[in-house]
Amino acid sequence: MSTTTDASTGSPASPSAAPAPSPAPANHRDTPRPHPDRPAPRRGSAWQVRFALLCLVWGFSFLFIKLGTEGFAPLQVTLGRVAFGALVLLVFLVVKRERLPRSARTWGHLTVAAFLLNSLPFSLFAYAELTIPSTLASICNATSPLWGMLLSIVALSEDRPSRRRVAGLGLGFLGVLTVLGAWQGFSGVDLTGTAMALGASLSYPIGWIYVRRTLARDEHSHLAMSSTQLLLATLQLAVVTALFTPMPTAFPLVPVLAVFGLGALGTGVAFLLQYGMVAEVGPTTAQMVTYFIPVIATAAGVALLDEHLTWNTPVGALIVLAGAALTQSKPRTP
Numbered sequence: 045m046s047t048t049t050d051a052s053t054g055s056p057a058s059p060s061a062a063p064a065p066s067p068a069p070a071n072h073r074d075t076p077r078p079h080p081d082r083p084a085p086r087r088g089s090a091w092q093v094r095f096a097l098l099c100l101v102w103g104f105s106f107l108f109i110k111l112g113t114e115g116f117a118p119l120q121v122t123l124g125r126v127a128f129g130a131l132v133l134l135v136f137l138v139v140k141r142e143r144l145p146r147s148a149r150t151w152g153h154l155t156v157a158a159f160l161l162n163s164l165p166f167s168l169f170a171y172a173e174l175t176i177p178s179t180l181a182s183i184c185n186a187t188s189p190l191w192g193m194l195l196s197i198v199a200l201s202e203d204r205p206s207r208r209r210v211a212g213l214g215l216g217f218l219g220v221l222t223v224l225g226a227w228q229g230f231s232g233v234d235l236t237g238t239a240m241a242l243g244a245s246l247s248y249p250i251g252w253i254y255v256r257r258t259l260a261r262d263e264h265s266h267l268a269m270s271s272t273q274l275l276l277a278t279l280q281l282a283v284v285t286a287l288f289t290p291m292p293t294a295f296p297l298v299p300v301l302a303v304f305g306l307g308a309l310g311t312g313v314a315f316l317l318q319y320g321m322v323a324e325v326g327p328t329t330a331q332m333v334t335y336f337i338p339v340i341a342t343a344a345g346v347a348l349l350d351e352h353l354t355w356n357t358p359v360g361a362l363i364v365l366a367g368a369a370l371t372q373s374k375p376r377t378p
Contacts, residue, residue: 216366
């Protein structure tokens with residue numbers, strides 16, 4: 045799934061499920077600027093429609109992953125996801141008559157970004173959902189801002205967290221322990237699958253810190269950069285999938301549709317929705333999508349997959365989201 049970045053932490057505003065995410069580095073050239081002699085454009089209701097659709101698409105992405113792994117190997121699900129997402133973006137790239145970057149340096153850095161922001165986290169989530177519910181995977185995904193906050197303290201020397209944001213970090217990880225039922229010795233929770241999901245959410249801020257340090261000033265458009273990134277992720281996963289998984293012998297309808305929806309909607313169309321929303325209302329409002337994804341994913345998992353829900357899951361999820369919100373808060377300026 046596509047994401048925007050928090051300017052202070054470099055962490056994704058909306059983790060890819062969803063995540064997700066296949067983002068491109070922020071570029072000031074992509075943001076429409078009003079002409080000095082013209083009034084600024086008024087905000088319509090279009091961004092609210094994008095917001096709702098984005099919440100639904102990314103919220104259902106975890107359900108799509110679960111359904112996809114019922115018919116295909118996790119690497120095959122991930123390969124289909126990035127391939128269909130790349131196809132959608134390439135169609136829009138052609139329609140807008142834009143070109144892919146030509147610089148070898150840009151392609152090199154995007155290769156690393158594709159691994160950290162797409163190939164690795166998408167694969168980890170797919171493997172994780174073999175053993176954990178989609179609801180738990182979505183909550184693990186929501187910890188990405190917490191990891192971003194923690195990493196930014198170490199990696200970004202200019203970022204000095206306030207007490208409120210540090211408190212949010214502690215609160216968020218307390219929420220994770222609540223979701224996992226730490227007081228019960230983590231009984232009933234597959235620790236390997238959970239560790240994979242948490243590792244996927246950690247991969248996003250690592251990737252964004254790398255992007256911020258290497259590609260933040262690149263002059264190519266979001267669409268061109270993201271298309272290239274997904275193409276590179278598709279190439280990476282095509283090689284790995286061919287080496288480590290056998291060719292599927294059947295193509296059941298529901299898993300095929302789930303993989304198509306995960307890629308075309310949850311990765312390709314989601315980027316276009318979010319890009320339009322960020323351009324209209326800014327990244328601060330757009331990043332609020334993050335806090336609705338676990339709610340929708342949990343509702344979808346319980347209603348459509350009959351996943352069991354205990355009291356500590358929603359309570360812990362609320363604590364995680366509250367902590368994540370605090371880590372994204374900004375100090376007041378006089």
